[in-house]
Amino acid sequence: MKTTAYKSVSKTAFAIAVYAFALVTNTTKAQNSIRIKTGILTETTSKLTRYEVNKQNEAQLRKALTDYVTASISSKENIMAEAFYEQDNTNILWLIERWNGKNQLENFSKKSEAKALQSLTQKLKIAPKTYYLKDLEPLTKEQWRKTSKKEDNQLVIMLFVDAKKGTEQNFKDTYHTAMPQFRSEPGVVTYQLSEIEGDETQFVTYEKFRSQDAFQYHLDFPPIKPVIEYLETSIKKPPFQNGIHNLIEFAPLTRE
Numbered sequence: 001m002k003t004t005a006y007k008s009v010s011k012t013a014f015a016i017a018v019y020a021f022a023l024v025t026n027t028t029k030a031q032n033s034i035r036i037k038t039g040i041l042t043e044t045t046s047k048l049t050r051y052e053v054n055k056q057n058e059a060q061l062r063k064a065l066t067d068y069v070t071a072s073i074s075s076k077e078n079i080m081a082e083a084f085y086e087q088d089n090t091n092i093l094w095l096i097e098r099w100n101g102k103n104q105l106e107n108f109s110k111k112s113e114a115k116a117l118q119s120l121t122q123k124l125k126i127a128p129k130t131y132y133l134k135d136l137e138p139l140t141k142e143q144w145r146k147t148s149k150k151e152d153n154q155l156v157i158m159l160f161v162d163a164k165k166g167t168e169q170n171f172k173d174t175y176h177t178a179m180p181q182f183r184s185e186p187g188v189v190t191y192q193l194s195e196i197e198g199d200e201t202q203f204v205t206y207e208k209f210r211s212q213d214a215f216q217y218h219l220d221f222p223p224i225k226p227v228i229e230y231l232e233t234s235i236k237k238p239p240f241q242n243g244i245h246n247l248i249e250f251a252p253l254t255r256e
Contacts, residue, residue, distance in 0.1 A: 043101040044079065046133035046194060048204065051093040052126045058091055061124075064117045065095055066251040071113040072097060073145075073252060077104035080144035084156065084247035094158070094247060096206070098135075098144065133194035133204065136172060137179045148189050149256045152210040160243035161203040167234040168201050174226050181223040187214020201236075 053061050065083040072081035079098035086092040099105040108114055121128050148154040163171050175193045182191045189208040196202040209215045218224060231240035 044135065044138065045099045045102045045105050046135050047095075047097050047099075047105070048131040048133060049095040049097075050129045050131075051095070051121065051124065052128075053091050053093060053124060055091070057120070057123070058093075061093060061117075061120055062250060064113075064120050065093060067113045068095070068117045069097075069251040071111060072108065075104075075108060077101075077108070079141045081252075082249055083251040084249050087246040087248050094245075131204070132197040134197055136193045136195060137176065139190070139192060144190065146189055147254055147256050148208070148210050153212060154189075154249065155209045155212055155215050156247040156249060157205075157207045157209075157215070158245040158247055159205045159207070159240070160245075161205070161231065161240065162236045162243070163201045163203065164234050164236055165201055167230075168203075171203065171230055171234065174230050178223045178227055181221070182218070185214070185218060185221060187211060187217055 051061060051065075062083075062085070069081045069083050072078045077100045079100065081095070081097040084094045084096075086094075097105075099108070109118070161171065172193075172195075179191065179193065182188060187210045189210060190206065191208070192206045194204050194206070196204060207215075207218075209218065232238065235243075
């Protein structure tokens with residue numbers, strides 16, 4: 001009796017396990033299908049690179065970055081690619097790019113535009129600094145490709161945040177609440193919060209506005225108050241304004 005009962009229970013448990021596995025597999029396939037359709041992929045590779053150049057090679061590197069970005073966004077595996085210089089320090093250049101995966105980025109690195117950029121950067125006195133990012137509240141490819149209008153006076157702000165240990169979840173929760181409201185502002189083109197891989201206390205925000213007035217509206221927008229309160233009380237090295245970079249986009253040059 002005991003043996004028969006044990007076998008019966010085992011068969012039932014096995015059947016349940018098979019059903020559960022099939023359910024999980026089908027759910028995962030459905031989720032992946034949704035991610036693919038919306039342009040949000042679980043293995044998205046987000047990369048931010050900082051270049052410091054001198055006047056002698058600034059124009060040449062800008063040209064190489066422009067060629068790199070142009071070639072990138074023409075690839076079906078690319079989600080977004082943009083290049084900037086800093087408003088207050090034009091010899092600091094930034095490349096922001098997102099791909100459907102690391103393999104896709106590695107494959108693109110074999111292209112002539114990527115090799116030309118790599119060749120130039122090897123000649124720089126200061127090696128480029130690269131950050132790999134984990135996007136929180138990720139955007140779709142369509143959202144990333146959204147552009148300002150020709151008549152806009154675009155403003156792009158990047159903010160590095162170094163949170164005090166133990167407060168990082170509070171920071172993410174605060175942004176989780178505020179992000180949908182930020183993105184719904186009429187003057188916001190793009191708004192993204194990312195965690196810097198390798199250090200869970202370091203974050204970077206990317207904020208693209210249609211104009212200075214749109215940015216001012218954002219600063220006066222009530223949902224931003226908890227974010228400002230956090231930045232004023234919970235970062236390692238205040239004031240938080242030291243982490244702000246005002247960026248001027250030079251590639252791509254497309255506008256609505």
